Amino acid sequence: MSLRIALLGLLSGVGPASGYDLAKKFEHSLNHVWQAGHTQIYPELVKMASDGLVAVESEGARGRKIYTITPEGTRELHEWMVDHAPSLTIRSEIALQAFLLPLLDRDEAIATVERIRAGYQARLAVLECKGGEAGLGKYALRLGLSQLRTSIQWADETLADLKRA
Amino acid sequence: MSLRIALLGLLSGVGPASGYDLAKKFEHSLNHVWQAGHTQIYPELVKMASDGLVAVESEGARGRKIYTITPEGTRELHEWMVDHAPSLTIRSEIALQAFLLPLLDRDEAIATVERIRAGYQARLAVLECKGGEAGLGKYALRLGLSQLRTSIQWADETLADLKRA
DNA sequence: GGGATCATGTAACGAGTTACATGATTTG
DNA sequence: CAAATCATGTAACTCGTTACATGATCCC
Numbered sequence: 001m002s003l004r005i006a007l008l009g010l011l012s013g014v015g016p017a018s019g020y021d022l023a024k025k026f027e028h029s030l031n032h033v034w035q036a037g038h039t040q041i042y043p044e045l046v047k048m049a050s051d052g053l054v055a056v057e058s059e060g061a062r063g064r065k066i067y068t069i070t071p072e073g074t075r076e077l078h079e080w081m082v083d084h085a086p087s088l089t090i091r092s093e094i095a096l097q098a099f100l101l102p103l104l105d106r107d108e109a110i111a112t113v114e115r116i117r118a119g120y121q122a123r124l125a126v127l128e129c130k131g132g133e134a135g136l137g138k139y140a141l142r143l144g145l146s147q148l149r150t151s152i153q154w155a156d157e158t159l160a161d162l163k164r165a
Numbered sequence: 166m167s168l169r170i171a172l173l174g175l176l177s178g179v180g181p182a183s184g185y186d187l188a189k190k191f192e193h194s195l196n197h198v199w200q201a202g203h204t205q206i207y208p209e210l211v212k213m214a215s216d217g218l219v220a221v222e223s224e225g226a227r228g229r230k231i232y233t234i235t236p237e238g239t240r241e242l243h244e245w246m247v248d249h250a251p252s253l254t255i256r257s258e259i260a261l262q263a264f265l266l267p268l269l270d271r272d273e274a275i276a277t278v279e280r281i282r283a284g285y286q287a288r289l290a291v292l293e294c295k296g297g298e299a300g301l302g303k304y305a306l307r308l309g310l311s312q313l314r315t316s317i318q319w320a321d322e323t324l325a326d327l328k329r330a
Numbered sequence: 331g332g333g334a335t336c337a338t339g340t341a342a343c344g345a346g347t348t349a350c351a352t353g354a355t356t357t358g
Numbered sequence: 359c360a361a362a363t364c365a366t367g368t369a370a371c372t373c374g375t376t377a378c379a380t381g382a383t384c385c386c
Contacts, residue, residue: 001345002256002258002261002345003345003346005261005265006261009261009264009265009268012268013265013267013268018364018365018366019365019366019367020364020365020366023365030264032255032260033255033257033260033261033263033264034255034256034257034260034261035254035255035256035346036346037346037347037348038365038366038367039346039347039348039349039367039368040345040346040347042365042366042367042368043367043368061354061355061364061365062353062354062355062364062365062366063353063354063364063365063366064364064365064366065365065366077265077268078268078269081262081265081268081269081273081277082269082273082276082277084258084262085280085284086257086258086259086261086262086281086284087258088259088284088288089200089258090197090198090199090200090257091167091199091200091256091374092198092199092251092255093167093249093251093252093254094251094253095197095198095199095305095308095309096167096170096171096174096198096199096251096305097246097249097251098198098304098305098308099174099195099198099199099301099302099304099305100170100174100178100242100246100301101303101304101305102178102300102301102303102304103174103177103178103242103243103246103301104243104246104247108246108247111247112246112247115250116251119250119251119253123253135267136264136265136267136268137264138266138267139263139264139266139267139323140260140261140263140264140266142319142322142323143260143263143316143319144260146315146316146318146319147312147315147316147319149315150311150312150314150315151308151311151312153311154307154308154311154312157307158304158307166373168373168374183336183337183338184337184338184339185336185337185338188337200374201374202374202375202376203337203338203339204339204340204374204375204376204377205373205374205375207337207338207339207340208339208340226336226337226382226383227336227337227338227381227382227383228336228337228338228381228382229336229337229338230337230338256346
């Protein structure tokens with residue numbers, strides 16, 4: 001369901017696009033929120049077209065197919081945004097490592113937290129480059145940035161904690 | 166893979182347990198980090214047993230099977246904790262709603278953020294009850310709490326932002 | 331005896347990943 | 359012409375969810 005919503009959202013927000021374009025958007029602007037590769041996107045667009053949520057507007061060079069959102073797609077997107085209580089389901093490998101940290105001895109734990117911190121830091125650098133603008137992703141970007149900064153702070157506190165012991 | 170690790174981690178941290186026990190742990194202590202229901206856990210334990218990572222220690226009343234982690238399981242768990250760079254993959258319905266927020270008009274956006282905030286708040290209340298203790302999950306709990314507090318702050322700032330406009 | 335909880339499973343389906351496969355066009 | 363990028367797809371597999379199914383034991 002969420003993949004559909006993400007695709008509908010992009011088509012609605014940035015206008016008609018090909019599967020290829022949409023895959024790029026996933027890579028560059030949506031990646032801190034949802035992930036999907038082209039192998040998932042292409043078949044989904046076909047299904048969505050047969051469900052009447054999108055339509056092929058035109059076929060361009062190199063077999064390029066431009067999809068547009070239909071009124072029905074717009075309705076479905078809007079309904080999801082307004083009615084759907086988003087699931088709180090979390091599956092985070094990082095949090096799992098954090099959870100199991102007490103199973104390691106001091107030095108191993110420190111090294112693991114440092115690795116986690118580096119990952120957060122790298123991602124923060126990427127997000128920071130996406131800078132202030134961004135009509136569509138604006139609020140999500142701010143959310144991502146504050147969560148990352150908080151997580152880095154957690155890593156620092158945890159490192160201090162582990163080193164103290 | 167991560168499901169295996171989570172199960173190995175629990176067996177290692179809290180000692181021998183049945184699939185049922187492990188499912189309860191997932192519900193009560195691991196749920197802010199990883200989720201799995203019994204329908205996923207039971208078959209996975211069988212596979213893990215055939216891979217030599219766990220063993221059935223004893224069979225108790227009502228067909229209860231107690232699993233223990235084997236030395237090989239311990240090795241695998243340790244290796245993952247020490248060597249594995251955790252994936253940064255995120256799939257968050259909440260962040261997706263946040264991303265698409267600019268597609269809504271002012272009042273709808275406000276209502277949506279309020280719904281998101283309520284979700285965060287509810288989860289925060291749950292986590293806060295798990296209180297200070299917790300050998301195994303200690304660090305993950307702190308991480309979860311700070312992330313939630315940050316997210317609630319984001320919701321408040323976003324609401325202020327939307328109301329100003 | 332009846333309802334709650336303990337305890338384990340299977341089957342069907344949907345979501346997501348990895349590997350494979352193909353061909354057109356642009357740029358150096 | 360060769361390499362990069364554009365552009366689309368399929369197949370096999372793993373992971374996760376929902377629905378179904380069964381029976382034992384405990385407590386009222």
